[in-house]
Structures are given as structure tokens and as C-alpha cells.
Amino acid sequence: MVCFRLSPVPGAGLVLFCLVLGAIRSYALELNLTNSENATCLYAKWQMKFTIHYETTNKTYKTVTISDLGTVTYNGSICGDDQNGPKIEVQFGSGFSWTVNFTKEVSNYSIASISFSYNTRDNTIFPDAQDKGILTVNNPVAIRIPLNEIFRCNSISTLEDNDVVQKYWDVLVQAFVQNGTVSTKEFLCDKDKTSTTVAPIIHTVVPSPTTTPTPKEKPKVGTYSISNGNGTCLLASMGLQLNVTQDKVASVININPNSTDFTGSCHPQTALLRLNSSIIKYLDFVFAVKNENRFYLKEVNVSMYLVNGSVFSIANNNLSYWDAPLGSSYMCNKEQTVSVSGTFQINTFDLRVQPFNVMEGKYSTAEECSADTDLNFLIPVAVGVALGFLIVVVFISYMIGRRKSRTGYQSV
Numbered sequence: 001m002v003c004f005r006l007s008p009v010p011g012a013g014l015v016l017f018c019l020v021l022g023a024i025r026s027y028a029l030e031l032n033l034t035n036s037e038n039a040t041c042l043y044a045k046w047q048m049k050f051t052i053h054y055e056t057t058n059k060t061y062k063t064v065t066i067s068d069l070g071t072v073t074y075n076g077s078i079c080g081d082d083q084n085g086p087k088i089e090v091q092f093g094s095g096f097s098w099t100v101n102f103t104k105e106v107s108n109y110s111i112a113s114i115s116f117s118y119n120t121r122d123n124t125i126f127p128d129a130q131d132k133g134i135l136t137v138n139n140p141v142a143i144r145i146p147l148n149e150i151f152r153c154n155s156i157s158t159l160e161d162n163d164v165v166q167k168y169w170d171v172l173v174q175a176f177v178q179n180g181t182v183s184t185k186e187f188l189c190d191k192d193k194t195s196t197t198v199a200p201i202i203h204t205v206v207p208s209p210t211t212t213p214t215p216k217e218k219p220k221v222g223t224y225s226i227s228n229g230n231g232t233c234l235l236a237s238m239g240l241q242l243n244v245t246q247d248k249v250a251s252v253i254n255i256n257p258n259s260t261d262f263t264g265s266c267h268p269q270t271a272l273l274r275l276n277s278s279i280i281k282y283l284d285f286v287f288a289v290k291n292e293n294r295f296y297l298k299e300v301n302v303s304m305y306l307v308n309g310s311v312f313s314i315a316n317n318n319l320s321y322w323d324a325p326l327g328s329s330y331m332c333n334k335e336q337t338v339s340v341s342g343t344f345q346i347n348t349f350d351l352r353v354q355p356f357n358v359m360e361g362k363y364s365t366a367e368e369c370s371a372d373t374d375l376n377f378l379i380p381v382a383v384g385v386a387l388g389f390l391i392v393v394v395f396i397s398y399m400i401g402r403r404k405s406r407t408g409y410q411s412v
């Protein structure tokens with residue numbers, strides 16, 4: 001889930017809204033574990049979703065998102081005893097299991113680790129997975145909570161592995177419950193402490209008028225290629241960063257290529273690259289040919305999900321970016337901005353595209369953006385200036401020399 005914090009609206013205080021990753025529908029899991037005396041020993045309520053990335057037999061990657069957990073069982077969840085700490089064990093779907101274990105110290109208890117297992121033998125969820133079997137990711141968490149306090153975290157927490165992204169929100173948990181009474185004293189997670197309201201801020205930079213936004217890390221470079229009957233017809237590789245402005249506050253989102261799908265099409269005069277992910281319904285790059293000898297990025301059409309069930313959409317078919325001769329590719333390693341509208345812009349990094357005339361699946365020679373060539377361009381300029389200066393110096397010396405010798409002749 002990606003959330004945006006909006007600037008204060010008159011009379012409404014801070015308004016927050018979120019971009020939901022995938023299904024907006026979600027429901028809470030709840031576990032009230034009791035001991036042999038039927039007194040509550042562990043209480044938990046939370047929501048979670050998983051995004052799994054796996055390799056298929058034809059060497060491509062697929063992404064599945066598990067947000068509707070279906071029927072859930074809690075077999076194996078225990079209050080804990082002298083040997084073992086308390087444990088939450090959840091089973092759902094076909095072969096998913098999720099485990100949290102807790103430990104206790106003198107005056108604190110800890111959520112020690114969270115592990116998640118999935119079975120890629122399930123062909124309906126993981127069709128043509130390369131590696132079949134049960135895979136487990138285990139993440140140490142080490143969240144320390146004072147005894148007899150209940151941990152609350154409404155913000156989204158993310159645990160990220162290479163292949164699995166786990167997200168949790170609306171978390172309420174207390175282990176080692178004393179005397180069977182769940183505490184009313186809440187221990188808030190750091191993210192909830194900083195946001196005045198419940199909504200979380202993740203993956204976004206939240207600039208405010210008084211603070212400068214923290215610099216965002218560079219997005220990972222994704223490689224995209226589209227094929228038609230004649231083989232690869234469009235190539236693109238780029239790191240993409242989306243900048244959405246809502247109520248004068250900009251939110252910056254990096255596109256993770258691992259969890260982004262792409263499609264597209266190629267025609268003689270236009271070519272399309274369409275990306276989508278759990279938060280991006282679609283992001284279209286439409287290329288066109290102009291004057292029969294150059295191509296350019298003509299149109300961007302985007303639609304993103306918002307938490308309140310609505311969708312943010314912007315299109316502009318009158319752009320002119322990434323302009324290069326047909327039969328070549330366009331390259332720009334420096335950060336460049338595609339300004340789609342006043343409220344939506346795309347920052348690109350390490351960009352290379354060729355939407356037409358791709359030969360043998362490879363990029364043709366690149367035409368570089370001016371930002372990249374500035375330095376290379378400065379070197380000849382500097383050399384030229386130095387040479388010019390030298391010529392002037394030589395010329396002046398020559399004139400002085402000539403005058404001296406003339407004076408010499410006259411004096412003779």
C-alpha cells in the first residue's frame with residue numbers, strides 16, 4: 001500500500017489517503033488464544049498481504065499477489081511454556097503458512113521473527129514455476145514491547161525479500177497477556193507515532209512546506225521488450241520514478257521492475273509500452289513517428305489506484321520527449337523528467353529506448369540526450385578556447401616582434 005499525505009485542507013486538518021496495492025477489499029484476521037484455564041494468553045488482530053515473485057520455466061518472471069486469504073486456520077498457535085515461546089501459526093489457501101514467534105525478557109517481550117511459506121507446486125497460483133516445492137522466507141523482526149502493553153501499528157510495515165514482499169497493517173498484538181486481560185495500554189510503532197492519524201506513509205516522500213524532502217533513492221532499472229511476428233520490435237530499459245501531486249503535495253514512487261508487468265504493441269507509425277503493477281492500473285508510453293525520419297514519445301496515459309476506491313488518471317497525447325532518428329535508439333543516463341501534467345511527472349534514470357526498427361533484438365546506435373553529452377561537449381570547447389587563446393598570444397607576440405624589427409630598421 002502506498003499512501004499519500006495531503007496538505008492541510010481548511011477545517012479538515014491533515015487529510016490522508018492511500019493508494020492501495022491490489023485488492024481494496026481486505027479483512028482482518030483475529031486470534032484470541034486461551035490457555036488451559038480459558039484465560040486469554042495471546043491476542044492479535046491484523047491485516048496482511050503477500051506479493052511473490054517467481055521464475056517460470058521459460059525464464060521469465062511472474063508476480064502473484066495474495067491478499068484474499070480465504071479460509072484461515074490457526075493450528076499450531078500456542079500460548080508458550082517454559083521451553084517454547086508463544087507462537088501464532090496461520091494456514092490459508094493451498095499450502096500457505098505464516099508463523100510469528102515471540103520471546104520474553106525481564107520487562108519486555110519481543111516479536112522475534114516472522115516466517116512465510118508457500119508451495120509452488122500449486123499450479124493454479126504458480127503456473128509453470130521453474131522450482132517446484134515449499135519455499136520459506138524467514139525474517140527476524142525484533143520489535144520490543146513492554147510487558148502488559150499491547151502493540152499497535154496501523155501503518156503499513158513491509159518485509160522485503162528478493163522474492164517475497166510481505167505487508168502488514170492495522171496490527172494489534174499482545175503476547176504474555178497477564179491475568180487473562182488484554183491490556184488497554186498501547187505501545188505504538190514508530191510510524192504511527194510520527195503520523196498524527198492512522199494512515200501510513202510508505203515508499204513515498206512526504207514533503208511539507210517546512211521540511212525539505214528527503215532525497216529518494218534511485219529507482220531500479222527495468223528492462224522491457226515487446227515482440228511481434230517478426231521478433232523483438234520495441235526495447236526499453238529505464239529506472240522510473242513517478243511524482244504525483246495532490247493538493248500541492250508531491251509523492252514520489254519508485255517503480256520496482258520485479259513486481260511490474262509489461263505488455264505492448266508495435267505498428268509502423270506507433271508503438272506502445274504498457275506497464276502495470278499492483279498500484280498502477282496502467283502506465284502507457286506511446287511512441288510515434290514524425291516527418292517520416294524521427295521517433296519520439298508522444299503520449300503518456302496513466303491510471304493509479306487510490307485507497308478510497310477511486311482512481312487517479314492523467315493522459316497527455318501532445319508530448320515531445322525522447323526524440324531520435326528512426327533506426328537509432330534514444331539514450332539518457334542522467335535523470336530526466338517527462339512532465340505529463342502539472343500533477344504528474346515521471347523521472348527517468350539510465351534510459352534507453354528504441355520503439356521502432358529494432359534489428360535482431362538489439363539496440364541500434366544511440367542518440368544521447370544533451371544532459372549526457374554536456375561534458376563531452378565541453379572538452380572540445382575548452383580545447384578550442386585554449387587554442388584560440390594561444391593563437392591570439394602568438395599573433396600579439398608576432399605583431400610586437402614585427403613592430404620592434406620595423407623600429408629597428410627605421411633606427412638604422
Ligand SMILES: *[C@@H]1O[C@H](CO)[C@@H](O)[C@H](O)[C@H]1NC(C)=O
Nearest residue numbers: 032033034038039040043182
Ligand atoms: C478472548 O476470549 C476470551 C474467552 O473466550 C474472552 O473472555 C475475551 O473477551 C476475548 N478477548 C477479545 C479481545 O476478544
Ligand SMILES: *[C@@H]1O[C@H](CO)[C@@H](O)[C@H](O)[C@H]1NC(C)=O
Nearest residue numbers: 072073074075076090091092
Ligand atoms: C486445523 O485444525 C482443524 C480442526 O481443528 C482440522 O480440521 C484441520 O485439518 C487442521 N489443519 C491443518 C493444516 O492441520
Ligand SMILES: *[C@@H]1O[C@H](CO)[C@@H](O)[C@H](O)[C@H]1NC(C)=O
Nearest residue numbers: 085101102103112113115138
Ligand atoms: C522463531 O522462528 C524461527 C524460524 O521459524 C526459528 O529459527 C527460531 O528459533 C524461533 N525462535 C524461537 C525463540 O522460537
Ligand SMILES: *[C@@H]1O[C@H](CO)[C@@H](O)[C@H](O)[C@H]1NC(C)=O
Nearest residue numbers: 053161162163220256257258
Ligand atoms: C529483483 O530480482 C532480481 C533477480 O531475482 C534480484 O537480484 C533483485 O534483488 C530483485 N530486486 C528487488 C528490488 O526485489
Ligand SMILES: *[C@@H]1O[C@H](CO)[C@@H](O)[C@H](O)[C@H]1NC(C)=O
Nearest residue numbers: 147148177178179180181183
Ligand atoms: C494479575 O494478578 C495478580 C494477582 O492477582 C496481581 O498481583 C497483578 O497485578 C495482576 N496483573 C495485572 C497486569 O493485572
Ligand SMILES: *[C@@H]1O[C@H](CO)[C@@H](O)[C@H](O)[C@H]1NC(C)=O
Nearest residue numbers: 228229230231233266267268
Ligand atoms: C514482418 O516483416 C515484414 C517485412 O518487413 C512485414 O511485411 C510484416 O508486416 C511484418 N510483420 C509484423 C507482424 O510486423
Ligand SMILES: *[C@@H]1O[C@H](CO)[C@@H](O)[C@H](O)[C@H]1NC(C)=O
Nearest residue numbers: 216243245250252342345347
Ligand atoms: C515532484 O513534483 C513537484 C511538483 O511538480 C516538484 O516540486 C518536485 O520537485 C518533484 N519531485 C521530484 C523528486 O521529482
Ligand SMILES: *[C@@H]1O[C@H](CO)[C@@H](O)[C@H](O)[C@H]1NC(C)=O
Nearest residue numbers: 063259260261276277278279
Ligand atoms: C498486470 O495486468 C494483468 C492483466 O490485467 C494482470 O494479470 C497482472 O496481474 C497485472 N500485474 C501486476 C503486477 O499487477
Ligand SMILES: *[C@@H]1O[C@H](CO)[C@@H](O)[C@H](O)[C@H]1NC(C)=O
Nearest residue numbers: 282284299301302315316317
Ligand atoms: C488512456 O487509456 C484509457 C484506457 O486504455 C483509454 O480509455 C483512454 O482513451 C486513453 N486516453 C488517451 C488520451 O489516449
Ligand SMILES: *[C@@H]1O[C@H](CO)[C@@H](O)[C@H](O)[C@H]1NC(C)=O
Nearest residue numbers: 017246306307308309310311
Ligand atoms: C478519493 O480521494 C481523491 C483525492 O482526495 C478525491 O479526489 C476523490 O474524489 C475521492 N474519491 C472517492 C470515491 O471518495
Ligand SMILES: *[C@@H]1O[C@H](CO)[C@@H](O)[C@H](O)[C@H]1NC(C)=O
Nearest residue numbers: 298315316317318319320321
Ligand atoms: C501541443 O503542444 C504544442 C507545443 O507544446 C502546442 O503549441 C499545441 O497547442 C498543443 N496542442 C494541443 C492540442 O494541446
